[in-house]
Amino acid sequence: MDDDTTDEVFAELKARPLGGWGVAQIAAGTGLAVYAMWVGILQPGFRRVPLRLQVPYIPASKAQVDNVMTLLRCRKGGIVDLGSGDGRIVLEASRQGFIPAVGYELNPWLVRLARFHAWRAGQHGKVSYRREDLWKVDLTECKNVTVFLAPSVLSLLQEKLQAELPDDALVVAGRFPFPNWEPFRTEGQGVDRAWAYSMQAQRQHMSKINVKHTVMNLDLDKELTKEKGYT
Numbered sequence: 001m002d003d004d005t006t007d008e009v010f011a012e013l014k015a016r017p018l019g020g021w022g023v024a025q026i027a028a029g030t031g032l033a034v035y036a037m038w039v040g041i042l043q044p045g046f047r048r049v050p051l052r053l054q055v056p057y058i059p060a061s062k063a064q065v066d067n068v069m070t071l072l073r074c075r076k077g078g079i080v081d082l083g084s085g086d087g088r089i090v091l092e093a094s095r096q097g098f099i100p101a102v103g104y105e106l107n108p109w110l111v112r113l114a115r116f117h118a119w120r121a122g123q124h125g126k127v128s129y130r131r132e133d134l135w136k137v138d139l140t141e142c143k144n145v146t147v148f149l150a151p152s153v154l155s156l157l158q159e160k161l162q163a164e165l166p167d168d169a170l171v172v173a174g175r176f177p178f179p180n181w182e183p184f185r186t187e188g189q190g191v192d193r194a195w196a197y198s199m200q201a202q203r204q205h206m207s208k209i210n211v212k213h214t215v216m217n218l219d220l221d222k223e224l225t226k227e228k229g230y231t
């Protein structure tokens with residue numbers, strides 16, 4: 001097609017009014033492109049993960065990483081980041097002496113990127129990034145766990161951590177706190193805030209809540225029985 005013909009085609013397209021069908025086609029095309037980018041680049045590997053458990057990649061800021069590390073001061077041993085993204089938390093933890101430092105991430109591009117960052121930082125032998133679903137990882141041996149996930153998955157994750165982690169484990173959550181747990185320390189403000197939870201204290205806290213609920217239910221039963229004149 002020569003330049004004159006191209007100009008003519010563009011002129012004709014410009015002159016043509018964009019009807020409802022045209023707008024619908026553009027909207028569908030844009031939607032498809034966004035979806036293809038989401039599936040192909042941002043969320044590959046997530047096909048088997050239910051939609052409500054999918055968490056997008058939003059990397060922790062420098063301040064967030066620093067706050068997490070402050071809360072982990074005085075801890076040692078291994079560390080696990082659930083949903084490790086480009087590996088920045090695992091890498092920093094490894095620099096600060098946590099061994100082994102492991103990140104679990106489903107997105108293969110991010111796993112590759114994390115390994116590249118570790119190699120560039122001279123830490124590649126010390127960290128490990130595994131392409132695994134965090135919901136299927138066995139956490140029974142983990143002493144230090146970090147999570148930067150979305151509020152929609154935190155109550156389910158809370159149950160998994162409570163069922164699997166040892167009593168002396170410490171969990172640090174960034175950006176959003178766990179819905180029913182009591183942190184023993186927090187660090188930072190606003191979006192940079194991080195919350196530290198002791199597993200043992202959490203179990204005690206949850207069992208107190210359960211006892212309270214049981215007593216409340218028993219009281220309610222008694223009241224109902226009285227109300228209905230059954231006593």
Ligand SMILES: C[S@@+](CC[C@H](N)C(=O)[O-])C[C@H]1O[C@@H](n2cnc3c(N)ncnc32)[C@H](O)[C@@H]1O
Binds near residue numbers: 049053082133
């Ligand atoms: C909000 S980003 C946090 C990334 C990193 N921890 C950081 O702070 O920079 C959450 C990450 O969790 C990953 N993720 C979400 N669901 C996952 C799953 N079921 N298994 C493994 N990784 C998952 C996402 O791909 C994403 O990279």
